[in-house]
Amino acid sequence: MAIPKIMGTETEYGLQLFHPREAPFHYPSELASIVVDYVAKTAGGQFVQWAYEFENQQDLLRDFAGVTNSHAHRPLRELPPVRRPWPSDDFISAVRQDHRRDVLLPNGARAYPDHAHPEYSTPECMTVHELIAQEKAGERIMELARKEMMRVYKEAFVDCADDLELLLYKMNVDSFGNSFGAHENYFVDRKAQSPLQLMHELVPHLVTRIIYCGSGDIKGDHFEISQRACHFSELHGLQTTHDRPVFNTRDEPHADAEKYIRLHVICGDANMSEVSLLMKMGFTRLVLELIEDRVLDVNKVALQDPVSAFHEISQDLELSCLYRMADDRQLTAINIQELYLDAAQKHFGSDGTDEQKMYVREWERALDLLKNDRGKLTRDVDWLLKYDLLDKYRARHHCPWDAQPMRLLALRYHDIQESGNYNRLVSKGVPRRVVTEEDIQRAMMSPPEDTRAYARAGIAKRFPHAIRCVNWEGVVGMNGESLLFNPQNGTKKQVGATLDSATSFSQLVKEVSS
Amino acid sequence: MTNMKEVYRPQVVYGAAEQQQPPKYGPQQQPQPAGTQPQPVGTQPADQAVEDHADASDGIDDVLDELEEDGIEYAELLEKNRQSGGQ
Secondary structure, three states, rough: OOOOOEEEEEEEEEEEOEEEEEOOOOOOOHHHHHHHHHHHHHHHOOOEEHHHHHOEEOOOOOOOOOOOOOOOOOOHHHHOOOOOOOOHHHHHHHHHHHHOOOOEEOOOEEEEOOOOOOEEOOOOEHHHHHHHHHHHHHHHHHHHHHHHHHHHHHHHOOOHHHHOOOEOOOOOEOOOOOOOOEEEEEEEEEEOOOOOHHHHHHHHHHHHHHHHHHHOOEEOOOEOOOOHHEEEEEEEOOOOOOOEEEOOOEEOOOOOOOEEEEEOOOOOOOOOHHHHHHHHHHHHHHHHHHHHOOOOOOOHHHHHHHHHHHHHHHOOOOOOOOOEEEEEEEEEEHHHHHHHHHHHHHHHOOOOHHHHHHHHHHHHHHHHHHHHHHHHHOOHHHHHHHHHHHHHHHHHHHHOOOOOOHHHHHHHHHHOOOOOOHHHHHHOOOOOOOOOOOHHHHHHOOOOOOOHHHHHHHHHHHHHHHHEEEOOOEEEEOOOOOOOOOOOOOOHHHHHHHHHHHHHHHHHHHHHOO | OOOOOHHHHOOEEEEHHHOOOOOOOOOOOOOOOOOOOOOOOOOHHHOOOOOHHHHHHHHHHHHHHHHHOOOHHHHHHHHHHHHOOOO
């Protein structure tokens, strides 16, 4: 039986600063860091020391490839379970020089500058609906920070205020050929399936799912379905910033390493569309449950060359190209998705939860419409919506795909301001919504109640001065006492009353531990 | 018209988090559709037109109208953009 699929996402935002001479110059990483400062200021965030020292990384396929990553060191289970040392001064100093500023937000999310990008990581969520609300909350939080930063800067530099502008984009690429991440995380049962089998059964899904969750982009002189696909060149690997692998083998569970794998999916596009988000994460969740329940036949779904197929599917706007399977069959991307759907229909059709059945219905609808009437999916799928927007502009102005106005129009689809092109479409009621504005507003201030994010956010709110350091797994107090939670622990039901009644963090630790 | 070159010293912040290697497979490599005539995405035969799609289409037209009516001068934005080295 598959374990509950607790999930989260990490989104790096692109930055663009229009900068008059009179205003201060910022290096990219410095600018990302300043944006995070404004996130803390405007969203009620709290600067924390992030306990990187607790985070241990290994290669998920180490037992199969015989290769251990050079950065890998102690597995988490060898660390003391409760008390851990405070990071050394040298470590802290190195972190600060790297403009590291970690902000814990009231919803249990984390914001920090990841080199040249401000990154927003959602809290752990039990449902895709909650995760979408939390991811959209990240867009609103970033936009509030941007607005406040510009207000302050424009007041400080009145003479050149009109020429000063900062834009934030939720996307994956820039015009220099760089790509940055929109990663997904899913907790998987370590004992349910071997990592090698997990990879073989999941990868065909990852390379074909872009047909409903690609964000679309102009590449060279033509439009492609996915922003990220062409940036991947390997089947598997530990790395995320070069020679990117479709299946990332980073084994860093942020939980009990004997029980959990935190599957780190790095090959997805950043989505503006809530329905694309639902399909990306909801259907991937189902596939992982199928894999854990061992009902998927890898021989049916295995592709001969998944990496090449990933690139080619991204260029196959008609979704009609055939891709060679491991057993020499030739199937379209839709056909391959149908194999997964068929397994899901059989497995969840009668015994699934309401949520699983809902994803199955959405999956059936999406594949049917992609095959027979894709116009009906325009409101749901980022790449189709963006394609129509650009195509109409192209028809009006008779310009080629690689014309600069087309590129600008595509870029501003991801601008998170209300005036960004996707948000303009929302104001016209074009994209189908999954969550309400009330859901998003609530998610900006409140953690999910059914994961450990609740405890993390609650401790930060009740005892802000008692925290020495934090990471995804737990909180360490000033006296060295700590609380560690597996993802499904620390919920409102489990710790809510104790959190409310405890008068100190030490007391909370005692009561929760007992 | 203001000379943007004089006014701006734009600083674009770009993907240092993940420095990009040139893609192995360039986007120029267009796969051939297997046995079907290419048809532009989003254009459907009239008898397949549906209300949902009509709404989406109208909404997209509205947004394009709005962008142009709001006086967004693409040339100006593009000039800023070009000088910033951005997209």
